[in-house]
Amino acid sequence: MRTNYVFTSESVSEGHPDKVADQISDAIVDLFLSKDPEARIACETLTTTQRVVLAGEIRCKGVYENGQWAPGALEEIEKTVREVVREIGYEQDGFHWETFEFSNCLHGQSAHIAQGVDASGNKDEGAGDQGIMFGFACDETPDLMPATLDYSHKILQRMSADRHSGAAPFLEPDAKSQVTLRFKAGRPVAATAVVVSTQHKEGWDSGEKEAELKKYVKQVVADILPQELLSEETVYHINPTGSFVIGGPDGDAGLTGRKIIVDTYGGASPHGGGAFSGKDPTKVDRSAAYVTRYLAKNVVAAGLARRCTIQVSYAIGISCPLSLYVDTHGTGTVSDHVLEAAIVSVAAEKLGGLTPRGIRVGLGLNKPIYRPTAAYGHFGRKPEGELFPWERTDLGEALQAAVAQENGKLEPAE
Template identity: 35%
Template structure:
């Protein structure tokens, strides 16, 4: 065994604000037009948010109002065009909205079926955020013997002494043991956070959104994309398959790989690796339309995925 580290960021982190903006825009379209094609990207910071992308829909959405609900009193600039007809011609016939490789993962380390370091970093972040809902990061390193080696916590508007108290409360509540080297606001206490301190961008927290640095990812971000984009829908399906195989086989670890070509409905690869043994996935409709129908993905359900990662939070693809 080896050292394992994962981090988590709060919903007020500038990158996560941009993820939430993108997914809130997506939800606003899907609420009125379930067939909307949406690819919305946000970049924000220092009082300004830029939203750009490709959206084809039968409805109009007040994008600045959506942005301001999440980001506060900011100046909003938008540049939205319709989806490229050359992309649409492949999607209209049921093909994938892009090429790509999607990874699914599940393990028996935690009830959430995610790596322990990911869950501990996330839970600690949520524990602090409940009391201090500001910009912040947490990080947990697990030693080879399975105990906690170190914890890092940096949170806006939380004095070092109070933050250390919260971390120790969490450690006691979770019954954690180990060396427990603490790094609390290691660069000093800070009051300027979020868009006031830094810029954010949709899709820049890919490892946090996925399974932590121990597990490979396909590379595509999720937020702001409607489910015709297999970057999102097939990744969710890959997680669901991994969960299914983990339970069915009573396995310790399952990795799923799906690969697609733009405009083509069937996956080019559909591999599941169960405790190190690879086989071809059977028994699932893995076309984009099949996935969308199976997971009921044309609903306004996405803003909540943009806060603490897309897996292990009780979403339908986790069940």
């Protein structure tokens, strides 16, 4: 593992067109799961100038059964979509929550997919698709996330909070951030560059107002990044293209699932390629990525490694994972193959295994908990009540005990 390097991650705000799409898709997931915990949802969203389009495959008791919509279901879906856009804050000529054109192209789930996923007879619930999923954790921040991504998220979260509260009335919903850090001996030692592009109201791109906006952004950065990382050598690029009045879906089309690196680890870890938003928890793209984060975070929180990457793989319709891989990047206190065995043991004990059913039951994923995940990252968040259960660090003792047991098996006989 390299220890001296420069690394960058980016984030985008809740008003970015792709994130608008993600939040709409996850609001639909929450709506259906609130009606039927066993609902099957694969909802994609397109956003563009004054238009939102839903497409995908669904099955939900009381909403869509046997090819028919329940009375009032279509109206409730449209109301949910418009409410998401209203809460984000879009009331612009090019994208307004009350007046955009809405199209619902959702339809029933394929029977051929359903037969592979559903439990029947002696067959357990199978994975909703084939694929590979990764979980990651590191000790660069208290949230056990890559520092470059953690700071990028928090800059935009602060700006969003200020916009909604009225503390920064010149801001509009669309924004992007990017943080570049220099690492020495594997630790961040300096912020070399910070980029923030934020949509703003008319007139805030020149003169005193532009200066005030840039001063505000620099103060947000100073509040978020540790003071020792910032210096006179830190380079700032704030709205480097100039005016940013036209933004959101009016400035660029948005699609569900286009910000998968923002959603996960900012490029610090591999990614299996599958998006999360718009998918119910039988889709292992989502649920297995959550459980591998849960396990990796607990490995680091337990002091068993400073960095941990976990990969699992699945085949559609098959319940058990095809593989489990652990890499602690040379930072582990025990060998990686010992950790692999310990993780399998703990997952079986605490979750009922790494099957789709074990994951979603063990983590409590069959609930309407997904809208909050769709902006500012699915990981590095605070577990509160039923939200973000994969961010808990409650497996430490079990992992340490399992590691000790596995190490005992390796001891030579007397």
